[in-house]
Amino acid sequence: MNVLVTGGAGYIGSVCVEQLADAGHAVMVIDNLSEGHRRAVDPRARFVQLCLSERDAVIRAVKESGAEAILHFAANALVGESMANPSKYFRNNVASGLNLLDAAVEAKVRKFVFSSTCATYGPPDRVPMTEDLPQRPINPYGESKLMFEKMLGWYRQIHGLEFVAFRYFNAAGASARFGEHHRVETHLIPNVLKVALGQAPHCEIYGTDYPMPDGTCVRDYIHISDLADAHIRALRPGVNGFYNLGNGAGYSVREVIQACERETGRAIKAIEKPRRPGDPPRLVASAERAMKDLGWQPRFPKLETIVASAWAWHSTNPKGYAD
Numbered sequence: 001m002n003v004l005v006t007g008g009a010g011y012i013g014s015v016c017v018e019q020l021a022d023a024g025h026a027v028m029v030i031d032n033l034s035e036g037h038r039r040a041v042d043p044r045a046r047f048v049q050l051c052l053s054e055r056d057a058v059i060r061a062v063k064e065s066g067a068e069a070i071l072h073f074a075a076n077a078l079v080g081e082s083m084a085n086p087s088k089y090f091r092n093n094v095a096s097g098l099n100l101l102d103a104a105v106e107a108k109v110r111k112f113v114f115s116s117t118c119a120t121y122g123p124p125d126r127v128p129m130t131e132d133l134p135q136r137p138i139n140p141y142g143e144s145k146l147m148f149e150k151m152l153g154w155y156r157q158i159h160g161l162e163f164v165a166f167r168y169f170n171a172a173g174a175s176a177r178f179g180e181h182h183r184v185e186t187h188l189i190p191n192v193l194k195v196a197l198g199q200a201p202h203c204e205i206y207g208t209d210y211p212m213p214d215g216t217c218v219r220d221y222i223h224i225s226d227l228a229d230a231h232i233r234a235l236r237p238g239v240n241g242f243y244n245l246g247n248g249a250g251y252s253v254r255e256v257i258q259a260c261e262r263e264t265g266r267a268i269k270a271i272e273k274p275r276r277p278g279d280p281p282r283l284v285a286s287a288e289r290a291m292k293d294l295g296w297q298p299r300f301p302k303l304e305t306i307v308a309s310a311w312a313w314h315s316t317n318p319k320g321y322a323d
């Protein structure tokens, strides 16, 4: 199948492009390289450097690609940054995304697969979280993704554009070739591993007064290869709608740091800081719907395995994709 991937030079996109190519799909990547890296694009894919804000060029590129499906990863995805700069999130995630959506309709693309997030829910009334929980985001990042989900609903109803929206919990880990490299790293696991690599003196714990057993936030970490696998399954005819992707197990910030110490065999110093604005205390998925409809099953559900794969990649690529 001809598949167009936006954000294919980014963390999740890069591993998805790798799996698409492994499965024999013809892949074209669009990425503006604001967050992504040219070296993170699998050489089997065609690469076009383009920003989704360039509406006419995006429409031309989508038509020219002959894509039957679009996987849309390109977005800004930092809770903390969105609380300081909401404009960036609504502009890039909503307005620029809309250009791509219109291009998909014009080019008669059959299926649109969207990277959504558990941040669309806000703090849940119960865990594990099912897809029918109310969506009440508490940061502009989650709000921008929810707005796009709603646009997809209307585009399906009005234009017949089929879609799958995956609400990711915390993507982590690496494949053998592709891993996580953000120019400014804010994510927990890579920041903790920086200490193990000797690149930082300590990591930080944002908030130790949450109503959780050890006072720190709880998240559901899911291996990047398992996320990518769900996207390949979403291309099948008849798969539609909203799906959570997580393992159904929650780990606190302190537990993640301990897992990193075990997997690296190194002591990791952590200092306690105030809460980071916009962080819900606990997010844990129920991914039963994805298991049932997609036949999806996480192959690497254990936190240890996820951390070990991240450590393997970071210790082999200590500068990430930088020269």
Ligand code: UDP
Pocket: 079, 170, 186, 187, 188, 189, 191, 203, 204, 205, 206, 207, 217, 218, 219, 253, 276, 279
């Ligand atoms: N966190 C932390 N120190 C860090 C980075 C993150 O304590 O250096 C916490 C953060 O407050 C959240 C959890 O770890 O509770 C996961 O954060 P991350 O940024 O990795 O992902 P998010 O859940 O925001 O998508």
